[in-house]
Amino acid sequence: MLQVDSLVLTVTDPDSGQATEILHGNSFTLGSGEALGLVGESGSGKSMTLKCILGIEPSSARVEGSIELDGTDLLGSGGEELRRIRANDLALISQNPHGSLNPVLPVGRFLIEGMSDARSLPAAQARTRAAELLRQVGIDDTERVLRSYPHQLSGGMLQRVVIAGAMSGDPKLLLADEPTTALDVTTQAEVVAILDEKRREHGLSMIYVTHDLDLAAAICDRLAVMKDGEILEIGTPEEIRDRPKTEYTRALMSARPQLYPDGAPQPAPGTGPLTNTEDRA
Ligand SMILES: Nc1ncnc2c1ncn2[C@@H]1O[C@H](COP(=O)(O)OP(=O)(O)OP(=O)(O)O)[C@@H](O)[C@H]1O
Numbered sequence: 345m346l347q348v349d350s351l352v353l354t355v356t357d358p359d360s361g362q363a364t365e366i367l368h369g370n371s372f373t374l375g376s377g378e379a380l381g382l383v384g385e386s387g388s389g390k391s392m393t394l395k396c397i398l399g400i401e402p403s404s405a406r407v408e409g410s411i412e413l414d415g416t417d418l419l420g421s422g423g424e425e426l427r428r429i430r431a432n433d434l435a436l437i438s439q440n441p442h443g444s445l446n447p448v449l450p451v452g453r454f455l456i457e458g459m460s461d462a463r464s465l466p467a468a469q470a471r472t473r474a475a476e477l478l479r480q481v482g483i484d485d486t487e488r489v490l491r492s493y494p495h496q497l498s499g500g501m502l503q504r505v506v507i508a509g510a511m512s513g514d515p516k517l518l519l520a521d522e523p524t525t526a527l528d529v530t531t532q533a534e535v536v537a538i539l540d541e542k543r544r545e546h547g548l549s550m551i552y553v554t555h556d557l558d559l560a561a562a563i564c565d566r567l568a569v570m571k572d573g574e575i576l577e578i579g580t581p582e583e584i585r586d587r588p589k590t591e592y593t594r595a596l597m598s599a600r601p602q603l604y605p606d607g608a609p610q611p612a613p614g615t616g617p618l619t620n621t622e623d624r625a
Pocket residue numbers: 355366384385386387388389390391392393402555
């Protein structure tokens with residue numbers, strides 16, 4: 345469903361006029377319902393890859409190559425149509441959920457406005473649907489959360505709200521950019537579990553950006569290892585573990601001593617029932 349071919353991103357410094365190539369001709373594909381982990385150290389170009397797909401690269405950037413979503417080249421001409429496709433078919437879950445939510449709107453309004461048929465739904469019905477969305481991401485006290493403003497909720501609760509909002513828009517592809525980095529460890533496991541569960545339930549494709557090879561191996565079908573703007577190798581977690589093609593991948597794994605400690609794939613993290621204990625509101 346997604347085919348990225350020879351993706352090059354070049355950024356020009358507005359002061360010096362100097363051009364720097366950030367992504368160096370990367371190619372990868374993503375099948376329907378598949379999850380790909382983009383793994384690599386800081387600055388390797390993971391977030392920039394997602395930004396190119398979303399069309400939110402820096403204004404000083406030039407993107408070359410092609411990014412096809414179900415046959416439509418997102419880098420092609422036809423601005424309005426491409427914007428519509430991106431808005432309907434892609435959903436971003438970023439590191440900071442505050443960036444996805446309007447601080448002056450209660451959470452209920454955010455969810456209702458994100459519903460594709462919001463305008464045609466009677467208010468009470470939209471609210472019932474919003475509450476149902478929250479229940480699906482493990483939030484029980486829906487009335488209070490729907491009334492709350494983002495600053496009144498914890499990061500973990502907000503990230504669940506963002507996931508609920510993403511699901512309500514019925515996207516084809518989830519782009520998750522280190523969605524749990526800002527959360528405490530217990531909450532991280534809960535949010536990853538809910539994201540993984542909902543993605544599978546809805547049959548969505550996903551690109552999951554992370555530094556954490558263990559985590560990516562647990563929730564993704566394939567991993568792409570990135571370094572300095574280049575994808576070095578792509579393979580299943582087992583292939584990356586058993587037959588790493590590059591020294592860099594080997595080093596990345598040896599820097600993670602807990603990866604496959606028994607030689608067995610790790611189970612998906614935190615698949616138990618969710619609690620709302622991290623909510624401070
Ligand atoms: N707005 C920008 N303008 C110019 N260069 C940028 C900009 N944002 C990031 N870069 C550069 O692009 C490269 C890739 O950055 P990117 O944010 O994609 O890395 P990353 O792998 O996602 O790292 P992290 O895990 O720290 O988020 C880095 O060298 C970074 O300095």
